Amino acid sequence: xxxxxxxxILITFSVFVSCSxxxxxVIPDDLDGLTLVTTLTxxxxxxxxxxxxxxxQTGYNEVYIQIKNTQGIVERNVxxxxxxxxxxxxxxxxxxxxxxxxxxxxxxxxxxxxxxxGSEEEYWDLTVNYTIGNTTYTVTDKITVAExxxxxxxxxxxxxxxxxxxxxxxxxxxxxxxxxxAAVLYKMESMTSFVAVKNYTIKIDPRMPGMGNxxxxxxxxxxxxxxxxxxxxxxxxxxGYWKINLQLLxxxxxxxxxxxxxxxxxxxxxxxxxxx
Amino acid sequence: xxxxxxxxxxCTLTVYSQDTIKMDLLKEVEIxxxxxxxxxxxxxxxxxxxxxxxSNMVNMIRRGAYAWEPYLNGMASERSVVTIDGMRIxxxxxxxxxPVTSYVDITNLAKVNVHSGQSAAGAAxxxxxxxxxxxxxxxxxxxxxxxFTGFETNSEQQVIGGALSVSTPKMFTDxxxxxxxxxxxxxxxxxxxxxxxxxxYNTSANVGYRVNEHSQVVASVIYDRAVHVGxxxxxxxxxxxxxxxxxxxxxxxxxxxxxxxxxxxxxxxDKQRPVVPVRMDMPGWSKTAGFYSSLKGSExxxxxxxxxxxxxxxxxxxxxxxxxxxxxxxxxxxxxxGVLTYYGDVYGEDSxxxxxxxxxxxxxxxxxxxxxxxxxxxxxxxxIFYPGMERNKVRVLKRLSAAVNYMADSWQYTLGAGYGERAxxxxxxxxxxxxxxxxxxxxxxxxxxxxERTVSLNGSVSGRTGKFSGKVSGSFFxxxxxxIGRPRxxxxxxxxxxxxxxxxxxxxxxxxxxxxVEGDYQVGPYLTWTNRLSYRWGSGKGVRNLPLIQPFTYxxxxxxxxRAFSADVxxxxxxxxxxxxxxxxxxxxxxxxxxxxxxxxxxxxxxSGLMVKTGVENVMDRKYRTxxxxxxxxxxxxxxxxxxIWTY
Numbered sequence: 001x002x003x004x005x006x007x008x009i010l011i012t013f014s015v016f017v018s019c020s021x022x023x024x025x026v027i028p029d030d031l032d033g034l035t036l037v038t039t040l041t042x043x044x045x046x047x048x049x050x051x052x053x054x055x056x057q058t059g060y061n062e063v064y065i066q067i068k069n070t071q072g073i074v075e076r077n078v079x080x081x082x083x084x085x086x087x088x089x090x091x092x093x094x095x096x097x098x099x100x101x102x103x104x105x106x107x108x109x110x111x112x113x114x115x116x117x118g119s120e121e122e123y124w125d126l127t128v129n130y131t132i133g134n135t136t137y138t139v140t141d142k143i144t145v146a147e148x149x150x151x152x153x154x155x156x157x158x159x160x161x162x163x164x165x166x167x168x169x170x171x172x173x174x175x176x177x178x179x180x181x182a183a184v185l186y187k188m189e190s191m192t193s194f195v196a197v198k199n200y201t202i203k204i205d206p207r208m209p210g211m212g213n214x215x216x217x218x219x220x221x222x223x224x225x226x227x228x229x230x231x232x233x234x235x236x237x238x239x240g241y242w243k244i245n246l247q248l249l250x251x252x253x254x255x256x257x258x259x260x261x262x263x264x265x266x267x268x269x270x271x272x273x274x275x276x
Numbered sequence: 277x278x279x280x281x282x283x284x285x286x287c288t289l290t291v292y293s294q295d296t297i298k299m300d301l302l303k304e305v306e307i308x309x310x311x312x313x314x315x316x317x318x319x320x321x322x323x324x325x326x327x328x329x330x331s332n333m334v335n336m337i338r339r340g341a342y343a344w345e346p347y348l349n350g351m352a353s354e355r356s357v358v359t360i361d362g363m364r365i366x367x368x369x370x371x372x373x374x375p376v377t378s379y380v381d382i383t384n385l386a387k388v389n390v391h392s393g394q395s396a397a398g399a400a401x402x403x404x405x406x407x408x409x410x411x412x413x414x415x416x417x418x419x420x421x422x423x424f425t426g427f428e429t430n431s432e433q434q435v436i437g438g439a440l441s442v443s444t445p446k447m448f449t450d451x452x453x454x455x456x457x458x459x460x461x462x463x464x465x466x467x468x469x470x471x472x473x474x475x476x477y478n479t480s481a482n483v484g485y486r487v488n489e490h491s492q493v494v495a496s497v498i499y500d501r502a503v504h505v506g507x508x509x510x511x512x513x514x515x516x517x518x519x520x521x522x523x524x525x526x527x528x529x530x531x532x533x534x535x536x537x538x539x540x541x542x543x544x545x546d547k548q549r550p551v552v553p554v555r556m557d558m559p560g561w562s563k564t565a566g567f568y569s570s571l572k573g574s575e576x577x578x579x580x581x582x583x584x585x586x587x588x589x590x591x592x593x594x595x596x597x598x599x600x601x602x603x604x605x606x607x608x609x610x611x612x613x614g615v616l617t618y619y620g621d622v623y624g625e626d627s628x629x630x631x632x633x634x635x636x637x638x639x640x641x642x643x644x645x646x647x648x649x650x651x652x653x654x655x656x657x658x659x660i661f662y663p664g665m666e667r668n669k670v671r672v673l674k675r676l677s678a679a680v681n682y683m684a685d686s687w688q689y690t691l692g693a694g695y696g697e698r699a700x701x702x703x704x705x706x707x708x709x710x711x712x713x714x715x716x717x718x719x720x721x722x723x724x725x726x727x728e729r730t731v732s733l734n735g736s737v738s739g740r741t742g743k744f745s746g747k748v749s750g751s752f753f754x755x756x757x758x759x760i761g762r763p764r765x766x767x768x769x770x771x772x773x774x775x776x777x778x779x780x781x782x783x784x785x786x787x788x789x790x791x792x793v794e795g796d797y798q799v800g801p802y803l804t805w806t807n808r809l810s811y812r813w814g815s816g817k818g819v820r821n822l823p824l825i826q827p828f829t830y831x832x833x834x835x836x837x838x839r840a841f842s843a844d845v846x847x848x849x850x851x852x853x854x855x856x857x858x859x860x861x862x863x864x865x866x867x868x869x870x871x872x873x874x875x876x877x878x879x880x881x882x883x884s885g886l887m888v889k890t891g892v893e894n895v896m897d898r899k900y901r902t903x904x905x906x907x908x909x910x911x912x913x914x915x916x917x918x919x920x921i922w923t924y
Contacts (some may be wrong), residue, residue, distance in 0.1 A: 106671040124611050126622070127728055143376040175653070175656060176608075176609060176610075176656060176657050177653070177656030177657065177659065177660065177697075178656070178659060178660050178663065208607070209601075209773060210554070210597075210599040210600060210601055210607065211554060211599075211605055211607060211770065212553070212768055212769065212770075212771070212773070213596060214766040214768040214770050215770065216660065217660060217661060217768070218660055218661070218663065235660040236660075237607060237609065237657065237660060237770065238595075238597075238607045238609035238657075238770075239605065239606070239607055239609070239710070240597070240599065240604065240605050240606065240607030241599065241601070241605060241607075242605045275604070275605050276605065
């Protein structure tokens, strides 16, 4: 009885505490769950960039943009384009990036796939062009792109001599289950032009190198969905470090990159990593 | 429920309260241990496993020196129900390191009822084993006790313990305590069998209170704790196996109602093993709560028994593997995904005396079982293999039996037939990458299997003529949808070094035959020649030989008993096991014969008694293994033991 009572008190208390905590922090806003990465500033506006992690990392980054004028008023009905650019010693290049769409309440959403991290000498900058009414504004600034803790993007030359960028989108939170796996695949047409690739197949073979390099059953290779992304099923039979060995097949099922895992070949030359 | 209870109450008026009703015609009772301990058992402080092994109906599968797995009628423990005083207990180890029989000690028990075929215990195929505890009696005020100690040379095993009981007209109390500690044993020839040590503490208590002349209440608890238990046949050991088993019973003549609860914690790890591919921990938990209400009675030529029971169990086991790469996260999975079992059962049995010599017994029972996968991660893991798997699975498990018994002047004939069904066990239904060190396969459970069913026939002839007494018994089980793990191509092994992955499947049928002969001959006034033979045979569709089936096994001994002195010379042996299952990792096992000798003397010291028993097991120090030795780990070599039991 006493136990029941104290449990009840504890529950009541915790509900109270968690409620009051929420009231302090929460601003009713669609930026809930997002963290500011950086703000690009020009004379007229502050362009704030958000991600869930609060940073840009190599691989797939979902980016949210909010534009405020100097009075701090959020600009709505803005059309936005962007261009990330890598400044290397001898050259410049861009990376795959989606169009920027409208979310709600003056928040604009898109994704950028950074295929490499930035450093002091070789750095990324981001140009955001936005049109309010009939006026077009632009802002450019350096951004910091960190190396992701795990390998989640592959940039390689295929057997067809094209350069590809392949990045893992999901699972963001892997579980011991059949996970939905999603990836984006781009072909590099020029230093600043990347186009989404259609009708390829991304073969997956998840392995645990720390446990005899065993795999899991009932995986489904990734094929393109209606939205252009590639979707499949990824079985993870336990927590820990998983290496997802990849093979890229073109529309005629010809292998462009990656090798099958066999008794003599421990892993493919292209892979993603997950650890949970 | 209420109506049923009232019916029970009304019936108690005609209840037949004696225990001597010969209803279980197919039952074999192993008397373990009389209070005086002056019985003829070879080694009074032996383990329960060794006692059970003497039964013709039971084989004990041995993975080390401790916690052997009982195979009833040649079938694995999932096919029988093992209870302690009628209480259901589920083992907590995914690798069968802790069968129910491991949570009691011989000193807790009065007898073991081994029943072939269908019984009140619940849905089963092979039969049931009930471990019956010692229980005090009401009577004139009396205090009695016992202290014992034993030593064995081979594994340097020490046994120390004692028991105390108080009886009064209104109350009785028993408590006992046993401590066993053994080091590694040595096989014949002197080779040390590493990781065969164990330490066990067991204590139990009973308190009975007589409410009035018709009824009594008995509370009982067992606390069992085994630590540092080695399993030489396996890749892992047990740091702790702990069982707490408690019950409260209300007894009114032939009507007994009990509520019970037990909780098992089992900590399996490889901390003692110096070289492993990857370190891992595999703890398991099992909690069971249940009740039964059983009523015995007789009316005219009928003797009947009714039993209503139910239980709930939760079995959970997990595995954590520690990567050899520094900084990498632990690998974690649920090997038993939090499986809940809800089970309810009704059973009735009637024995009808057609004439003085003829008697028939019929029984019928039905159980309803619902299994639920409680843990979300566990359910999702299994859905990797079975995408459409439901969380719940309800099964109805029916059983029927009929037997005819004929009593001639000195001989008794019994013939019976039965039908039974069982649900897959926790590992068979829901196990997840359970490594079997015998065949070196990872096993995956299959939640979508049908019930396993059996039609069985059994018969026995027993009796006594002059100096000879004997028993011939046999049973034949035809199983349908026989559950067995079979290799599944295309699945990747999880355990490093495993040979493959097996998934539980069902064979259309399997057959198991058991036969036993026992014969005693009184050679002279003091000498008895005791013999025992048994044989099993098992085969299934597409599986020529079922695994772990006993070959022709025999025992023959000469016993001497004169006043306080007794002595035994016994030879145990088996023929070569040529029918083995290669897919299960078995190999042919050579025949063997082992000689044991012992002698005992019962001293009388004023009002107390001291029994001294000493003997030598495996006198010739033969190095041997039997079909029941997991991974062919050899059995104990020469062993000299001394048991001292002081009673007052």
